Amino acid sequence: MIEHTxxxxxxxxxxxxxxxxxxxxxxxxxxxxVLSGVNVTxxxxxxxxVVGRSASGKTTLVKILANVIKPTRGQVNLKINGGHLTRPxxxxxxxxxxxxxxxxxxxxxxxxLGYTPTWRSLIKKFDRGVYDxxxxxxSELGIKDKAEKKIWHLSGGERQRVAIARALxxxxxxxxxxxxxxxxxxxxxxxxxEIMKKLVQRNIALLVTTHDVSLVRKYADRVIMMNxxxxxxxxxxxxxxSLEEILKTIQ
Amino acid sequence: xTTIVVGVLGALGLVSFFHLGLFDLSSxxxxxxxxxxxxxxxxxxxxxxxxxxxxxxxxxxxxxxxGTLLGLFLSLPLAFLAARNLFGRWVAGAVRLIxxxxxxxxxxxxxxxxxxxFGLGPTAGTWGVALYTVGYxxxxxxxxxxxxxxEVIEAVKSTGCNRLQLFRFVIVPETANTMISQxxxxxxxxxxxxxxxxxxxxxxxxxxxxxxxxxxxxxxxxTTLILTFLVVMTIDxxxxxxxxxxxVAKN
Numbered sequence: 001m002i003e004h005t006x007x008x009x010x011x012x013x014x015x016x017x018x019x020x021x022x023x024x025x026x027x028x029x030x031x032x033x034v035l036s037g038v039n040v041t042x043x044x045x046x047x048x049x050v051v052g053r054s055a056s057g058k059t060t061l062v063k064i065l066a067n068v069i070k071p072t073r074g075q076v077n078l079k080i081n082g083g084h085l086t087r088p089x090x091x092x093x094x095x096x097x098x099x100x101x102x103x104x105x106x107x108x109x110x111x112x113l114g115y116t117p118t119w120r121s122l123i124k125k126f127d128r129g130v131y132d133x134x135x136x137x138x139s140e141l142g143i144k145d146k147a148e149k150k151i152w153h154l155s156g157g158e159r160q161r162v163a164i165a166r167a168l169x170x171x172x173x174x175x176x177x178x179x180x181x182x183x184x185x186x187x188x189x190x191x192x193x194e195i196m197k198k199l200v201q202r203n204i205a206l207l208v209t210t211h212d213v214s215l216v217r218k219y220a221d222r223v224i225m226m227n228x229x230x231x232x233x234x235x236x237x238x239x240x241x242s243l244e245e246i247l248k249t250i251q
Numbered sequence: 252x253t254t255i256v257v258g259v260l261g262a263l264g265l266v267s268f269f270h271l272g273l274f275d276l277s278s279x280x281x282x283x284x285x286x287x288x289x290x291x292x293x294x295x296x297x298x299x300x301x302x303x304x305x306x307x308x309x310x311x312x313x314x315x316x317x318g319t320l321l322g323l324f325l326s327l328p329l330a331f332l333a334a335r336n337l338f339g340r341w342v343a344g345a346v347r348l349i350x351x352x353x354x355x356x357x358x359x360x361x362x363x364x365x366x367x368x369f370g371l372g373p374t375a376g377t378w379g380v381a382l383y384t385v386g387y388x389x390x391x392x393x394x395x396x397x398x399x400x401x402e403v404i405e406a407v408k409s410t411g412c413n414r415l416q417l418f419r420f421v422i423v424p425e426t427a428n429t430m431i432s433q434x435x436x437x438x439x440x441x442x443x444x445x446x447x448x449x450x451x452x453x454x455x456x457x458x459x460x461x462x463x464x465x466x467x468x469x470x471x472x473x474t475t476l477i478l479t480f481l482v483v484m485t486i487d488x489x490x491x492x493x494x495x496x497x498x499v500a501k502n
């Protein structure tokens with residue numbers, strides 16, 4: 001049974017963990033487990049990369065941590081005291097989950113729906129401060145000039161930035177991103193990960209799943225290696241592990 | 252096996268044909284003679300009555316237009332409640348039952364019901380067309396709503412928005428082109444339904460058609476049919492053009 005609690009289990013988690021998942025099991029059909037007793041902790045201001053082949057359970061794990069789906073068994077603890085303008089966890093799915101028919105700005109403003117009164121949001125009357133913040137974030141990410149462009153007019157890298165902006169306007173303490181740079185060319189992927197690296201310096205915790213092991217050593221503070229629903233190994237200093245070792249582990 | 256099925260179907264067909272009088276030679280000859288007489292009396296059409304019919308055909312177009320719009324306003328909340336990706340099985344199931352019930356009622360019966368309620372005239376016809384529209388449009392819409400990418404829904408839901416906000420910011424923008432396209436198709440289709448409304452005194456050109464049949468004025472009937480045909484073809488063409496523009500924009 002999952003509990004997204006404000007408290008946290010001091011016996012099973014390190015003291016600086018802001019998110020911990022303990023004994024997570026999940027099955028979509030009630031027969032086969034896609035996750036089998038996974039334990040994950042996330043520390044403030046760190047970039048954790050989860051690597052694994054397709055169908056290793058990465059996406060399911062991220063969805064459970066983001067509270068998008070409930071695990072069959074296990075517990076997710078969140079140790080965050082956010083204000084009323086804060087969503088502790090922002091979630092960016094594999095294909096970004098942007099509304100293609102709306103503009104970049106509209107998509108970013110959607111991140112503020114959780115703390116905007118329903119009637120005001122329905123007539124798109126967000127607070128001036130929210131608008132300004134959305135524009136500031138777009139500007140910071142270098143796509144202010146694309147604010148009024150609809151999503152389908154944007155390139156892959158620009159869409160990625162819009163998704164990050166929608167996450168940031170939620171004032172999150174944690175961002176969970178699934179296969180975040182999978183569809184980008186190497187240069188754009190590195191640009192996006194540089195942005196993510198800067199977010200870590202603001203004390204945001206990041207968990208990014210990827211099947212591209214080459215990115216891990218350069219960007220991850222910590223690497224979690226998964227295969228067939230299990231965590232096989234974790235390394236706190238990803239620089240200390242070679243690509244060959246990672247590939248061998250997740251094979 | 253195939254031979255048995257073909258044999259049984261053939262036998263059933265023969266029994267039905269016989270029972271329905273399709274093998275009654277004298278009846279067939281009499282019908283052919285009557286039809287020949289009818290066709291002779293129908294030609295040529297009398298276009299001098301066209302000015303008098305213009306008011307009625309305009310009323311038919313208005314009934315169709317207003318009925319479709321009214322149907323749209325009634326369909327939206329029902330489709331919202333009937334979408335299983337927005338509401339649970341029970342709510343969606345109950346609303347679908349209502350929509351299904353509305354769909355089983357023929358448009359002409361709605362016409363009769365509203366003639367009883369409002370009296371003879373186009374108001375009854377408009378409500379008849381509106382209810383008829385609800386049965387189909389609500390179904391088309393909830394099916395479109397359910398086809399929205401689940402990843403987009405999950406991503407926006409994770410911002411903490413409620414169902415109404417999700418509907419406003421995800422479902423409507425993502426399905427807008429489909430909704431407009433189906434609305435135009437319904438308007439096009441409702442021109443025929445609105446013609447039928449006149450048969451039961453609920454306004455429009457159908458009232459003249461029935462009148463000419465009853466008074467054996469077949470040349471006038473043919474003129475009315477030609478006018479209706481031209482209007483239907485023009486609206487079909489315009490609607491097709493608009494829908495193709497929408498489809499191009501969508502792709």
